Amino acid sequence: MKTELMSANYAASRAVVSARVEVVAAYPITPATTVPEQIALLNEQGIYKGQFIRVESEHSAMFACIGASSTGARAFTATSSNGLLLMDEGLHWAAAARLPIVLNNVNRSVSPSWNIHVTHDDSYSKRDTGWIQFYVASVDELYHTIIQSFKLAEDERVLMPVMVNSDGFVLSHTVSPYDHLEPEEVDKFLPPYTPPHWVMDPENPVSHGNIVFPEHYSEFRNMMHEGTKNALPVYTEIEKEYKKLFGKYFGGPIDCYKCDDADVVFTSQGSMGAEAKDAIDELREEGYKAGNARMRMIRPFPVDKIRELGSKVKAFASFDRGVSYGFGGPVANDIRSTMYHMKHRPMIKSYIGGLGGRDMAIPDIKAVILDTFKAVESGELGPEETWNDLKD
Amino acid sequence: MVTTKEIPLKEYVLKGNAACAGCQDMVALRHAHKALEGDVIQVVPACCTSVVQSLWPKSGLAVPILNTAFMASAATASGVKAALKAKGNDHTMVMVWAGDGGTFDIGLQALSGALERRTDFLYICYNNQVYSNTGTQRSSATPLHAQTTTTWFGKTEPEKMLDMIIAAHEPVYQFTANTSYPRDLFDKFKKAQEFEGPKFGHIFLPCPQAWNYPVEKGVEIGKLGVETGYWIQWERVGDEFTLGKHSKRFQDPEKRKPIDEFLKMQGRFSHLYRPKRNDKKIREIEDFIQHRWDMLIRTFT
Ligand SMILES: Cc1ncc(C[n+]2csc(CCOP(=O)(O)OP(=O)(O)O)c2C)c(N)n1
Ligand code: SF4
Ligand SMILES: [Mg+2]
Numbered sequence: 001m002k003t004e005l006m007s008a009n010y011a012a013s014r015a016v017v018s019a020r021v022e023v024v025a026a027y028p029i030t031p032a033t034t035v036p037e038q039i040a041l042l043n044e045q046g047i048y049k050g051q052f053i054r055v056e057s058e059h060s061a062m063f064a065c066i067g068a069s070s071t072g073a074r075a076f077t078a079t080s081s082n083g084l085l086l087m088d089e090g091l092h093w094a095a096a097a098r099l100p101i102v103l104n105n106v107n108r109s110v111s112p113s114w115n116i117h118v119t120h121d122d123s124y125s126k127r128d129t130g131w132i133q134f135y136v137a138s139v140d141e142l143y144h145t146i147i148q149s150f151k152l153a154e155d156e157r158v159l160m161p162v163m164v165n166s167d168g169f170v171l172s173h174t175v176s177p178y179d180h181l182e183p184e185e186v187d188k189f190l191p192p193y194t195p196p197h198w199v200m201d202p203e204n205p206v207s208h209g210n211i212v213f214p215e216h217y218s219e220f221r222n223m224m225h226e227g228t229k230n231a232l233p234v235y236t237e238i239e240k241e242y243k244k245l246f247g248k249y250f251g252g253p254i255d256c257y258k259c260d261d262a263d264v265v266f267t268s269q270g271s272m273g274a275e276a277k278d279a280i281d282e283l284r285e286e287g288y289k290a291g292n293a294r295m296r297m298i299r300p301f302p303v304d305k306i307r308e309l310g311s312k313v314k315a316f317a318s319f320d321r322g323v324s325y326g327f328g329g330p331v332a333n334d335i336r337s338t339m340y341h342m343k344h345r346p347m348i349k350s351y352i353g354g355l356g357g358r359d360m361a362i363p364d365i366k367a368v369i370l371d372t373f374k375a376v377e378s379g380e381l382g383p384e385e386t387w388n389d390l391k392d
Numbered sequence: 393m394v395t396t397k398e399i400p401l402k403e404y405v406l407k408g409n410a411a412c413a414g415c416q417d418m419v420a421l422r423h424a425h426k427a428l429e430g431d432v433i434q435v436v437p438a439c440c441t442s443v444v445q446s447l448w449p450k451s452g453l454a455v456p457i458l459n460t461a462f463m464a465s466a467a468t469a470s471g472v473k474a475a476l477k478a479k480g481n482d483h484t485m486v487m488v489w490a491g492d493g494g495t496f497d498i499g500l501q502a503l504s505g506a507l508e509r510r511t512d513f514l515y516i517c518y519n520n521q522v523y524s525n526t527g528t529q530r531s532s533a534t535p536l537h538a539q540t541t542t543t544w545f546g547k548t549e550p551e552k553m554l555d556m557i558i559a560a561h562e563p564v565y566q567f568t569a570n571t572s573y574p575r576d577l578f579d580k581f582k583k584a585q586e587f588e589g590p591k592f593g594h595i596f597l598p599c600p601q602a603w604n605y606p607v608e609k610g611v612e613i614g615k616l617g618v619e620t621g622y623w624i625q626w627e628r629v630g631d632e633f634t635l636g637k638h639s640k641r642f643q644d645p646e647k648r649k650p651i652d653e654f655l656k657m658q659g660r661f662s663h664l665y666r667p668k669r670n671d672k673k674i675r676e677i678e679d680f681i682q683h684r685w686d687m688l689i690r691t692f693t
Contacts, residue, residue, distance in 0.1 A: 056505030067471025209459030
């Protein structure tokens with residue numbers, strides 16, 4: 001292991017080399033662009049030894065990954081925003097075909113208006129595809145989560161594709177240190193991919209993607225659901241092993257900070273969760289019992305962990321950097337429904353903000369948490385969701 | 393040309409698949425796979441072929457089949473080929489088998505991309521000139537004046553000259569074929585195996601369902617397609633063009649059978665003869681046929 005200084009996109013392309021990916025197919029879009037650029041460079045330099053398909057669209061990128069994974073190769077792609085949306089048909093396809101493809105989505109706002117900065121609407125809109133979804137908060141976490149994601153996706157109990165989300169620009173273009181592993185080191189953790197279910201092979205001809213009638217369709221869909229849900233316990237095993245081998249641990253599906261005795265827990269996805277730790281420290285100094293729950297995984301939704309947290313707190317201040325239009329904060333509403341059947345139901349405040357890359361600095365996060373403390377005091381939920389920092 | 397006796401007996405199109413009676417697609421697949429002899433991975437987008445061979449839990453073909461999304465077959469094939477390469481397999485043929493809708497229309501971009509990247513694969517467009525799978529809607533391969541369920545009174549535009557678009561990508565080998573000449577079709581698949589790089593085959597394929605003719609007349613209609621000059625058999629290795637021996641004599645318009653012989657057999661053109669022959673519209677079809685010949689010969693020779 002060796003510490004390197006790089007942006008998240010550069011590190012992601014190094015993770016592809018470390019994980020011995022066999023096929024990459026990707027198409028440029030800001031802010032993901034430097035991922036395919038770097039993979040091309042590493043490929044031409046002979047450092048990335050797999051195939052790189054310079055496809056003509058993101059739709060083709062995902063389907064080239066589908067073709068490669070169906071033929072037993074470890075496959076990877078990266079994209080953002082409109083690129084992810086163009087992949088939609090393939091995202092559903094990859095999940096239902098149970099192909100362990102890994103995708104780095106560099107979160108970016110969806111058009112119009114054109115905006116290349118971070119909003120989580122792109123990946124939020126893919127929550128129901130079956131893809132496992134991670135959100136990371138640092139370059140180091142992105143690099144290692146990509147490597148872990150192959151192991152998770154390829155596990156026979158899971159066999160579902162994984163999307164690792166990283167905030168556009170905040171992470172993608174910001175240089176910071178990460179601990180690099182050579183492929184030979186990763187070999188101890190990640191064996192070559194051998195499809196346990198089906199593969200395109202003339203020696204053993206099978207057909208895949210067939211027509212299935214109503215008598216059997218539900219059963220296949222149920223297996224997808226179970227596969228995605230299995231990602232929670234399997235990821236726990238994976239993290240344990242990873243920690244033992246490389247000393248790296250990022251906090252499980254929810255990375256909790258000072259939550260044990262907290263009255264109010266702030267939840268968020270992505271890089272904001274790192275910032276929030278400092279906000280919590282300041283609030284603690286000011287006498288507020290606040291905690292930080294960084295949601296690393298939102299599909300499958302970490303139901304048990306949220307219930308455990310929820311059983312102890314007075315309120316969640318749940319922040320979404322994206323919107324389910326007409327309903328509100330996607331993760332906030334998932335937390336609400338997770339808690340509905342519990343005896344103790346804490347107040348769940350929903351905040352929406354940081355859209356289009358608008359800054360969410362420590363004072364902004366503190367203000368959100370203090371607003372929730374106020375609501376707890378008054379006993380009034382207030383608005384269904386609060387748009388943070390909204391101008392008139 | 394291969395003799396019938398020389399064609400392998402092994403069948404790759406298995407019994408009990410869901411094709412309609414008289415389906416010419418099965419004739420094409422049958423001879424293609426006899427030529428390729430099994431070392432092939434076939435990619436199939438949404439189309440008739442995806443339905444007929446893939447009724448789970450059965451498999452209709454004795455080769456590995458990767459069914460994929462309608463517009464994604466060439467991209468999917470690129471991924472399959474890359475995976476084979478990554479694994480050091482340089483012998484297995486990757487073949488797309490797509491309809492005209494999946495090729496002329498929705499899949500054209502992915503196809504263009506894969507050809508430009510010089511993907512080592514064989515892309516087959518079996519052209520029944522309509523969206524048969526979804527019940528006979530027009531495609532951009534539907535001929536002028538043909539009736540479909542989205543052109544109830546006949547299509548108002550002639551078909552796209554896809555072969556020109558493909559040729560502009562300079563595949564290593566490009567051919568047209570016709571299921572009425574299965575030995576010629578067999579030979580072209582055999583030949584395709586010899587070339588590394590992008591290869592494209594365009595197969596004319598009468599469809600009794602969509603064209604509305606008696607199921608036993610498929611071969612006859614396919615032949616009339618050639619004998620009226622409507623369909624042209626040719627191949628091109630690099631930029632070396634050869635007019636097919638079945639089409640050669642019909643380059644001369646004088647030698648062609650009247651187009652009525654081809655049109656009259658098909659329900660989709662019946663409105664051209666009711667209540668009486670529509671001379672103007674039939675003339676337009678004839679003009680398009682000549683235009684296609686002129687374009688082809690002018691471009692390739
Ligand atoms: C994205 C998408 N749009 C539409 C369809 C519906 N669809 C399936 S097959 C088909 C037509 C296929 O036509 P063609 O490619 O000519 O093949 P054929 O059915 O004639 O064999 C259509 C419109 C689809 N499967 N996917
Ligand atoms: S509709 Fe036409 S092409 Fe499709 S299976 Fe039937 S005969 Fe064959
Ligand atoms: Mg068709």
